[in-house]
Amino acid sequence: GAGVSQTPSNKVTEKGKYVELRCDPISGHTALYWYRQSLGQGPEFLIYFQGTGAADDSGLPNDRFFAVRPEGSVSTLKIQRTERGDSAVYLCASSLSGVGETQYFGPGTRLLVL
């Protein structure tokens, strides 16, 4: 079956602009995670959804970052007033029903803020 997909694969924007990154999890997976990965570093946890609700958003760096999952499937990570330091690969993962299960990752969205 289809894996986790993310769009766009690459996004170039200017400092101060707003961006949206989309994640389509594996069908039927109720748990969804967002991570950010900088060059040479491991993925850094941002937020975890269980169904439609954000069960753990402790990794969001500041209030410019926000994520939604209104119908419990597709999720959108939103970044306002982008800064050059936001440049990274944003990874999405899903698991069947919760934390502790195998996470299936998408290919990521490479964000470059000029």
Next chain:
Amino acid sequence: LAKTTQPISMDSYEGQEVNITCSHNNIATNDYITWYQQFPSQGPRFIIQGYKTKVTNEVASLFIPADRKSSTLSLPRVSLSDTAVYYCLVGSTGTASKLTFGTGTRLQVTL
């Protein structure tokens, strides 16, 4: 948080067994250990998970001593395609934010 420590890099020849050790001195009773593999421009991919003793699947083995303060991922007879970054994670089922990846181990396999 159960911080993990891994070697930054390792080199191996094709056909050899590779063992990558992860230290996690502050592992909690409910924590399990998971290893992921990541190729360039791809998301991490699950390899193996365990709680104690030994776990084996079709691609790797995971050895966890009785004190659980470390774990060793064993890759038998590596090939060039095993060149990747390997991450050790320690966490429990309760808290997603505890699943920290660390910087991983970059394995380079050559002929």
